[in-house]
Structures are given as structure tokens and as C-alpha cells.
Amino acid sequence: MNFYIASSFKNIDNVRYISEQLKAAGHNQTYDWTKHDRAASFDELKEIGQKEKEAVMKSDVVIVLLPAGKGSHIELGIALGLNKRIILHSPRGEVNDFSETSTFYHLAEVEKFLADKDELVNFILEKNPAPN
Template sequence: MNKLNAQHFYIAGAFRNVPLVQQIAGQLNDAGATQTFDWTQAQPNADLATLKGIAQLEQRGITSCDFLVFVFPGGKGANIEFGIATALQKPIFIFDTTDTVNNIAETTTFYQMDHVQKYRGTVGGFVNFIANNMLL
């Protein structure tokens, strides 16, 4: 596997996919990358003040990452994180769990942009896909 030494990543996803998000993060860490913020440790039913603090940490995590991973489909927050990364012109790697990102009836124009790479397959294959594309 190609190494992602000194690369920083952020993962956007939904609470319903926390085990998958954590599996991807673990393999990226094993490949030498560093996660900028792990939102999976946050409580989804926190109070508003806590949510504000988490949002600030998430935004900082996105602004300081070298690339964003988007576990698709994501929730409301994941799509906002995707938007922040797009505005910052960060490379984005989509792990398509439903095989709909390339389905014209299901997708969005933003998933087709040049800085977005899409993948459908295994987690290990996805990590290799990221490593190969980040080394270009």
C-alpha cells in the first residue's frame, strides 16, 4: 500500500455509518495519515452549546486537512462539510456505499466536479485509491 505520511484527513459521514467511518479512519491512520478531528466521539443528541463547539472543531478539522473523505450518503452536516471542502478546493474522496453517486437520477452536480474522486468497493481498496490519487 502507498503511504500517506504527513497527510491530514477529515471524514464526513452520518452517525448511522459510524462503524464504517471508524474503519476507514483506522486504515488511513495505519497508512500514515492523521485525522484532524473525530466527530464520531461526539454525542448526536448534545445541547446547542455543545453542538456549537463541535461545529467549530469540525470546521477547523476541514480547514486543516489535506483531503476530505465523504462516506456517502451522509447526513446534513456531511453535505455542509463537503461544501466547505469544495470552497477550500480540497481534494474529496467519496466512498459510495449505495452505488448512486454516478446514477444521473440520484446524484448532484457537485459530486461530478474535478476535485472529487468517487469509489465503490472495499475499504482497503478505497484507502489504496486515496493513496494513489494523493501521490499524483
């Protein structure tokens, strides 16, 4: 399975943890934005944006970890437009907080997951066993 994880820099440790667990099970991360610092120029923004867009396009599943940043919501939109499988991880239940939620979080195509990161990894691996 090819996967991409969208989130914010606030969640960088969780993104790294989940991606390492999935890669250890034999899955492929299409792009790891956590290996880079924040962009310092418009050219860097453009380059990163292109890589992230391509990563979403190559993914079988897009995992969005809340709290998510501006770019994550654009990646969510790309994934929705491409009919990708989307898992929205809301460990603190913010997806169900009317003042924090988004209309797009509640579309039928978005699988909402409200548990800790280890349960999320187990959920993903149950539905996507390691490749042979």
C-alpha cells in the same frame, strides 16, 4: 497527510475502520467526530460545528462516505470552497442514481470512488504513501 472523514452516524463503523487504517499508515485525522454522541443542545452543536469546520480546513484530503448526513454536505461545501482534495466514496453507486445524487458530487474537483472500503483505503494510500 491530514485527513477528515465526513459521513453520517449510519456509517460510523466504516468511518472508524477507514480512519484506523489511515492512522496505522502514519496519517493524521484532523478530528474524529465518532468519539462523541449526538449533540443534545445548541451549544454542543455550535462547538462540534466549529471543530468540524476547523478539521476540514486543516485537512489535505476530505473523504465523504455515502450515505452522508446534512453536516457532511456542508463539510463538502467548505472543502470545495477551500480547493481541498475530495474523495466521494459511493460503495453502492448512489452517486450515479439520479434520484439520490447531488449536483456537487459531479464537479470535476470531486473524485468519485465506487468500490468497497478496503479498496478505498488502498486507493488513498497508493496516492499518499506513509510519511517518513
